[in-house]
Amino acid sequence: MSKATTGCQRLAIVDDMTIYNAAAQKQTLIEALCGCDELELDLSTVGEIDTAGFQLLILVKREARRLGKQARIVAHSPVVRETVDFFNMAADFGDPMLIPAQEG
């Protein structure tokens, strides 16, 4: 999915979104959001996500809304998808989630 919009930036998070990386990832995410109008998050390789990591997603979404920007998760890894579902935030986040064929 390539974007024509100039202010669009794609950020792929490859590390686990756990409390161990939370501080660094918060920095990365907030900086990335400040540097563009539209942030696309690729979480397809996130192997693990915990409450701390999940909070960061909420934070980015909320900051984006506050600043009138866009923050979208364009690719979920299975754990991320499952966690977002578990917390019942899929509707809140409003990102399209790809459900693998064998599960759908």
Added chain:
Amino acid sequence: MDEITTVFVTESREQLAAMEAALLELENSPGDSDTLNAIFRSAHTIKGGAGVVECDFIVAFTHVVENALDKLRNGEIAVDGDLVAVLLACSDHINALLDVLESGMPAPAADLQADGNALLDRLQRGWLSGEGKQSDDSTPPATSDGTVESSGGGVVETDCWHISLRFGQDVLRQGMDPLSFLRYLTSLGTIVRLETLADAMPAADDMDPEACYLGFEIHFASSADKAAIERVFDFVRDECTLHILPPRSRLADYVALIKALPEDPMRLGEILVRVGALTQAELDVGLAAQQATEAAATEETAAPPLGEILVEQQVVQPELVEAAVVKQKQVGEKKAAEARLIRIQADKLDALIDLVGELVIAGAGVNLLAARSGLAELTEATSVMSRLVESIRDSALQLRMVQIGETFNRFNRVVRDVSKELGKDIELVVSGAETELDKSVVEKIGDPLMHLVRNAIDHGIEPAEARAAAGKPERGRLSLNACHDSGSIVIEVADDGGGLNREKIARKAMERGLVPAGHTLSDQEVYNLIFEPGFSTADKVSNLSGRGVGMDVVKRNIQSLRGRVEVDSQPGEGTRFTIRLPLTLAIIDGFLVGAGSAGYVVPLDMVVECLELPPQAGDSHYLNLRGEVLPFIRLRDLFEIRGEQPVRENVVVVKAAGQKAGIVVDELLGEFQTVIKPLGHLFRNLRGIGGSTILGSGEVALILDVQALIHLAAHRDEPNAILNRS
């Protein structure tokens, strides 16, 4: 079996033991509310735990028991002997169900299941049906547990629990992830709907990525009870705000909840509607009512705590609140206790003890070499080391020490059951329950003790009429006592019954040819005859005892623990069995002596003093020890050791079971830690030798069985000493 199940089984067994003890107490003091509550809590905890590990058959069974206990506690049914008996049987059945769970079978076997159903039937027919005022559910808990008495109108139409959770900021930093708790919650039931609240999260600049800002409103369908749900959050209890509303709570409770939570009431209300806890109409009614009460309550100082409101309105079962309070306290205590206790596998401990044993032997070897080398520094260093080894040995052995009280307490039940069966009234008096002894000894002493206790109840204590006729109190008395005595533990089983019938025993012994006719025996000797194989004087055989198998087995079991058992009896006053056991089976402090070319070890605890054998002692077997007659025995004679007699001989004065004797040896070689290696079967009948050990030099030394030697020294002149085979 996964870890949580293991923990559940262990803890449930503890709960069952507590429940059994409380049930027995209940018999003595019916209506004691503390005891009733304790019983209820135990059953309740087991059920809750069973829910957590998803063991349905235990939940189903315990639920009915709990219902009965609840009625009992509310005074709807009265305590009587029958009920206690059934409840005890129920507790046994739960124990059996735990076995099933432990063995990994998915469901109890048919006969066990039938037993359980029969018990439940009895409970149901005898106590649960009809009598209670409440018409509530005593059916197994497939549907709902949190039965809340309806208080008329205003009940919220929902069958689900409502859980409000606000996590503290520090939980993540403490390594606890709310996500895991919520996932664990799903093991208790189904999360129908969950709403995540991130309102507490500050703006990006102030947001600490390692703090937790989340809260959750959860609509939760489960047959678990409140305590079980709360238990899920035990670990974060201090760090989170937790509100749990049972199914069908009153609207006012939700209003109270809304007030208690930090978020804006309107927003919360919406969330409650969203998770399905309330309908919009209910919310409107609730909020309107709240405003009305608020207006009315402005003059009052503060709103009463939630718990109070709930109880006042009689909406929540009072025990729900009470249980929560008790639970909180228990959790606190338990946490503290857990911090001080670790459960480890017994074989790990055994391996450690083995290693320490080897260390002791190796250390002795080093000591010996050091002493031979004559290097002062080396000797000093090794003496420091051996002191440390000694401490290690002591602490290692200490690890295995357990109090005998637990074993004793088992007998409460035995005494109750057996005396019921026989129609006798007997009280059990336990003393010295805190006496510690080696775990392996405790395990093995249970059976012999059981036998002695049953015997005492069956044969020892007379029926009430006979007691009354003899001018004794009708209630029989059985006492279990334990204490330490010079390196061994003494356990006494005493009754205040009729005592042993000396004549009858003697006659029986003659009949069986155990004693040659015409021999006169001391009382002691006669009484000890009951330990002979196949000896029984009981006129009638009951299913408890009297078949003549037993006392010899008791004696053999105790001997295999290197202990001995004695019996003493006063006609008309009672019988006392005294069991003496070594504290530990593995390692002892020894005193090394030499006779001929070999070394022998005397357990140090038994050594009183050492002296030179006075030359005038000559061939007699007695010497004058400060005016006291001291029988002695020569090791050289006893073991037929040949060779040159030394110029001077030494006497080791030993004492066991109140008797003193001297052992004459060639030389005294000093203290020595020793690991006991048992003798093989071939040598089982050797007298005077208790075991063997390996010296530091690699030589074998024999450990003397001091009690046998004392006996030998004291009774050498009696022709029938042979009867007192030890």
